[in-house]
Amino acid sequence: MGIPSVPLxxxxxxxxxxxxxxKRGMPHERICFTPHPVWGKTPEELRVxxxxxxxxxxKPLMKEVVDGLTVPLSDDEKKTGIVSVSVGPPTxxxxxxxxxxFYLNNGYTDFMPIxxxxxEKVDAMLKGTSHHPDEVVGKMAAGAYPPWSYTVRHxxxxxVMAGCRPEYLPILLAIGSTGIASLFSSTNSFAFxxxxxxxxxxxxxxxxxxxxxxxxxxxxxTIGRAWTIMSKxxxxxGIPGDTYLGSVGNNLNYNNVVIAENEEASPxxxxxxxxxxxxxxxVVSIFRGLGVVPGQVARGSSVNxxxxxxxxxxxxxxxxxxxxxxxxxxxPLVAVRLKEQGYDTKQKLIDWLYKNTTQTVKDYKGRNYSxxxxxxxxxxxxxxxxxxxxxxxxxxxxxxxxxxxxxxxVTGGQTNAYPQAANMSYGVSVSIDKWM
Amino acid sequence: MNxxxxxxxxxxxxxxxxxxxxxxQQAKIAKSGKPPAADxxxxxxxxxxxxxxxxxxxxxxxxxDSIHGKTIYLVDTGFMGGGTLLEQMQAWFxxxxxxxxxxxxxxxxxxxxxxxxxxxxxxxxxxxxxMAIGH
Numbered sequence: 001m002g003i004p005s006v007p008l009x010x011x012x013x014x015x016x017x018x019x020x021x022x023k024r025g026m027p028h029e030r031i032c033f034t035p036h037p038v039w040g041k042t043p044e045e046l047r048v049x050x051x052x053x054x055x056x057x058x059k060p061l062m063k064e065v066v067d068g069l070t071v072p073l074s075d076d077e078k079k080t081g082i083v084s085v086s087v088g089p090p091t092x093x094x095x096x097x098x099x100x101x102f103y104l105n106n107g108y109t110d111f112m113p114i115x116x117x118x119x120e121k122v123d124a125m126l127k128g129t130s131h132h133p134d135e136v137v138g139k140m141a142a143g144a145y146p147p148w149s150y151t152v153r154h155x156x157x158x159x160v161m162a163g164c165r166p167e168y169l170p171i172l173l174a175i176g177s178t179g180i181a182s183l184f185s186s187t188n189s190f191a192f193x194x195x196x197x198x199x200x201x202x203x204x205x206x207x208x209x210x211x212x213x214x215x216x217x218x219x220x221x222t223i224g225r226a227w228t229i230m231s232k233x234x235x236x237x238g239i240p241g242d243t244y245l246g247s248v249g250n251n252l253n254y255n256n257v258v259i260a261e262n263e264e265a266s267p268x269x270x271x272x273x274x275x276x277x278x279x280x281x282x283v284v285s286i287f288r289g290l291g292v293v294p295g296q297v298a299r300g301s302s303v304n305x306x307x308x309x310x311x312x313x314x315x316x317x318x319x320x321x322x323x324x325x326x327x328x329x330x331x332p333l334v335a336v337r338l339k340e341q342g343y344d345t346k347q348k349l350i351d352w353l354y355k356n357t358t359q360t361v362k363d364y365k366g367r368n369y370s371x372x373x374x375x376x377x378x379x380x381x382x383x384x385x386x387x388x389x390x391x392x393x394x395x396x397x398x399x400x401x402x403x404x405x406x407x408x409x410v411t412g413g414q415t416n417a418y419p420q421a422a423n424m425s426y427g428v429s430v431s432i433d434k435w436m
Numbered sequence: 437m438n439x440x441x442x443x444x445x446x447x448x449x450x451x452x453x454x455x456x457x458x459x460x461q462q463a464k465i466a467k468s469g470k471p472p473a474a475d476x477x478x479x480x481x482x483x484x485x486x487x488x489x490x491x492x493x494x495x496x497x498x499x500x501d502s503i504h505g506k507t508i509y510l511v512d513t514g515f516m517g518g519g520t521l522l523e524q525m526q527a528w529f530x531x532x533x534x535x536x537x538x539x540x541x542x543x544x545x546x547x548x549x550x551x552x553x554x555x556x557x558x559x560x561x562x563x564x565x566x567m568a569i570g571h
Contacts, residue, residue, distance in 0.1 A: 001555050004499050005565040008521070013570045018439050025494040027439075038517035039571040046517070047524040062528055069508075069564045070500050077496045087485040095476040108484050117482045140486070144548060150486035157484040234486040373546045376514055380544055 006068040010036035011055045015241040016185075023146050028077045030068035032061060091119075107239060109161065110228050110254060117157040125156040128166030129173060129435055137176040140230075142237025142244065143185025150176065150234040158233050162226035167204060168219060171196070172226050173435035174284050176234065178428055182227045182256050183237035184288070189246030191291050193257035193327070193424055194227070195409050197272035198282030200432060206260035210413030213257060213292075213329070213420075224255030250291065257292060257422065259411050265332035266410035267339040268346045275429045282432040287407075289324035289424030295334075296418055309334050309419060310341065310349060314357045316421045317399060323369035325405035325425040326353070331412035334419045346408045354403040362393035374401075506563035507537040511554070514547040518568035525566070 009017045011033045021029040033056040034049045041049075054061045092099060099116055103109050115121065126133050131152050139147035155176045159169055175194065182192040196206055207217035215221050231237040238244050263270040263279075272283035295301060298312035309330075317326050328349075330338070343349040364370050378385035388397050400406065407426050412418075500506060510526055512519040522540060529538045539562065543551045558565050
């Protein structure tokens with residue numbers, strides 16, 4: 001802004017604040033800290049924070065704030081220029097055991113044993129694509145950080161580490177081209193998912209039958225794992241306190257939610273066809289959100305005859321935040337039953353779910369994400385939030401802001417008619433074929 | 437961990453950290469703390485890290501001689517509790533430095549979005565800003 005300023009940050013984010021200021025060119029920024037948290041505290045409790053010390057320096061907070069605005073700048077604080085950032089040499093040499101330890105201790109892994117990315121193994125992995133090893137694939141950041149760039153070779157190294165086969169590489173390059181990291185800095189402990197469509201599901205022997213979301217096929221297991229390792233290495237994500245702040249964390253981050261659609265058993269169009277691709281194209285689609293819940297907990301799920309999965313799903317969404325959408329993960333038995341109920345397209349079911357999944361304005365306003373993300377938009381006149389915030393508390397409104405908040409994918413082995421649902425929103429679909 | 441150690445973890449060159457040019461950033465080498473046995477075969481493995489962008493240093497704005505008689509903006513970015521904290525800070529200024537004009541503003545949009553009109557207002561009408569970030 002060109003005028004003196006002081007950021008006021010809670011102590012829990014000390015490392016993040018200092019490191020992010022450094023990455024953005026102000027390594028000596030005068031940051032003042034309060035105790036953590038301020039959320040949930042009364043005005044009286046927060047007055048104690050203001051009157052008390054900065055918990056990082058121990059000095060009176062308000063003196064630090066005033067000093068931050070008035071003490072003349074040091075030479076370091078006036079510096080200009082461009083400085084390089086090193087990530088170390090291109091290769092590391094040691095015994096296999098020591099290298100395993102080194103990769104683990106330096107945050108290059110998911111803390112499980114890896115396949116060492118030797119030149120030989122990376123070269124073999126690179127045979128999985130026609131693209132040049134030095135081609136830049138994209139840029140990735142695990143949040144509001146300056147993004148890192150990476151090449152085909154970088155992606156191949158992470159693919160080797162995760163235990164992938166060379167023929168899996170195009171999928172990882174396609175994911176890399178989106179720039180989306182599966183580890184995100186937010187305190188919310190986000191989870192990520194990918195949907196695979198097209199003939200590549202059979203060619204690479206993805207599991208979309210019994211246990212489709214479980215550890216029962218190499219492609220599902222290692223491609224999901226590779227995305228997390230890529231996020232750490234290509235986008236510098238997953239560093240607790242720096243580029244990862246998820247308070248509780250998310251177990252789904254280990255290999256993400258890899259969903260190969262059971263296109264053959266589905267009564268509906270495959271997901272990628274809904275997104276404008278041809279059925280014979282190979283496509284990966286990315287989702288982001290909070291997690292997955294099982295359908296067995298829904299009201300009405302004990303019905304033995306004529307189960308109404310539309311109503312069950314609607315009930316399942318009652319705790320979801322509308323900020324993220326709802327991704328229905330339907331076993332083929334569920335999908336077929338829904339079609340028998342009259343939903344001969346996914347869109348018909350989506351329209352019903354949008355219309356019939358509702359909440360009161362009071363409940364809506366009480367949700368965390370409404371306050372954080374949608375109330376500020378309401379103040380700017382963004383619909384439907386502006387209208388919703390003007391309605392009386394007992395008014396009934398849709399649970400999700402729009403019908404496009406819903407997505408449906410079919411997978412599973414038809415051993416029982418159990419759906420699952422993810423509080424996740426659609427991001428993007430990209431061609432895998434382009435990276436072969 | 438202090439600021440210098442934190443920033444050194446980024447792999448930033450010493451120029452970013454201090455005036456002294458004497459501390460060259462050493463390339464990271466494989467150190468497990470355990471020397472390899474003489475008969476262990478050595479492997480060479482790729483550094484899997486991508487390429488970070490260089491850092492363009494931004495000089496900080498000149499400080500004020502004093503904040504007495506000046507206009508200070510308190511900016512609530514929208515994190516929960518931040519506005520309440522700043523209201524208490526405003527009360528502190530009213531009690532302890534009553535000649536400081538304090539202007540409270542809630543940044544438009546969700547916390548991760550920029551608000552250029554507010555920055556313009558602060559630059560034109562204010563002398564300094566304090567921004568609450570986090571919860």
